[in-house]
Amino acid sequence: MATVPRQLITQRKIAEHVQRLGELYPPIPLDSVDRTIKRPDLVMDRFGHVIDYLARVELEVDRNVLELLVLLPDVDDTNKTFYADVWQPQEIQHGLILDRLQQDLGRQPADPHLSVSFKIKILGALASLKPVQDIAKLLYFLTGASTERQAVLAYNQINTGLRDLGETAISETIITPIKQQEPGHFAFYQMSATAMIQDKMLKPWQIFMTRVLREKSYNLVGTNNMRDFKADMGGVVIDLGIDADLEGYAREIGRVESRLLWAQRQGMDFPPYILKALKESVELYRERGLSMV
Ligand SMILES: [Fe+2]
Numbered sequence: 077m078a079t080v081p082r083q084l085i086t087q088r089k090i091a092e093h094v095q096r097l098g099e100l101y102p103p104i105p106l107d108s109v110d111r112t113i114k115r116p117d118l119v120m121d122r123f124g125h126v127i128d129y130l131a132r133v134e135l136e137v138d139r140n141v142l143e144l145l146v147l148l149p150d151v152d153d154t155n156k157t158f159y160a161d162v163w164q165p166q167e168i169q170h171g172l173i174l175d176r177l178q179q180d181l182g183r184q185p186a187d188p189h190l191s192v193s194f195k196i197k198i199l200g201a202l203a204s205l206k207p208v209q210d211i212a213k214l215l216y217f218l219t220g221a222s223t224e225r226q227a228v229l230a231y232n233q234i235n236t237g238l239r240d241l242g243e244t245a246i247s248e249t250i251i252t253p254i255k256q257q258e259p260g261h262f263a264f265y266q267m268s269a270t271a272m273i274q275d276k277m278l279k280p281w282q283i284f285m286t287r288v289l290r291e292k293s294y295n296l297v298g299t300n301n302m303r304d305f306k307a308d309m310g311g312v313v314i315d316l317g318i319d320a321d322l323e324g325y326a327r328e329i330g331r332v333e334s335r336l337l338w339a340q341r342q343g344m345d346f347p348p349y350i351l352k353a354l355k356e357s358v359e360l361y362r363e364r365g366l367s368m369v
């Protein structure tokens with residue numbers, strides 16, 4: 077069956093992955109960064125908006141941890157070690173380093189959105205029921221997989237752009253070390269979501285509910301279902317050149333859920349709600365540009 081990978085993903089494998097990430101990638105120290113910027117105006121012009129966006133999203137990791145605790149109060153040891161010892165300490169440094177970079181470029185410090193939304197609180201209240209808890213858990217892992225994949229792709233793109241500009245200090249001491257840490261996060265969520273399906277932890281009605289909720293609540297990374305952030309994300313999509321192939325990008329960031337949730341839909345390249353979210357962001361960004369003229 078398409079949903080079952082050839083190699084079984086055991087809880088032990090996931091735990092070993094988390095341990096390895098912790099050993100391989102300690103949080104990046106602020107003073108490891110070479111703050112040389114050759115042409116700040118050019119970097120700001122080309123990537124200022126993207127750096128602003130990424131700094132804010134990385135700093136919102138503390139809200140993501142709160143959401144996790146609301147949604148999954150009975151979180152197991154592997155998940156606890158991942159968020160407390162690996163993920164949060166790494167992401168917060170990404171945020172602090174990028175926030176300082178944007179201020180070095182003469183931009184405003186990030187203003188992270190740190191309050192947990194009403195929707196998450198409702199889902200959290202319902203998640204005290206075990207069958208809902210499993211749905212929330214799968215949704216949480218799918219969200220993690222999609223957002224971390226977006227981070228991997230964004231850092232790859234921005235790194236290429238900065239190298240083309242000859243900004244080697246930013247590329248080598250900021251973006252490269254950050255981008256090395258993101259694939260491990262993606263792998264954690266991807267393995268965790270896959271294990272839930274492979275172990276048949278959810279009954280068909282729960283999978284159905286997950287699909288419905290995912291379709292209704294899908295958000296691109298850092299948009300928090302807010303109009304302004306969606307428009308900001310549209311700017312990131314354009315600045316990184318992703319708008320040249322939105323479908324290809326939707327395929328990349330939707331691969332895990334395509335395989336795990338929608339395998340029964342023959343010929344579905346990617347879940348349509350992902351492309352819809354991308355188009356909406358780009359439209360909101362363009363609208364904002366027009367209204368500012
Ligand atoms: Fe990060």
Ligand SMILES: [Fe+2]
Pocket residue numbers: 167224227257258261
């Ligand atoms: Fe990450």
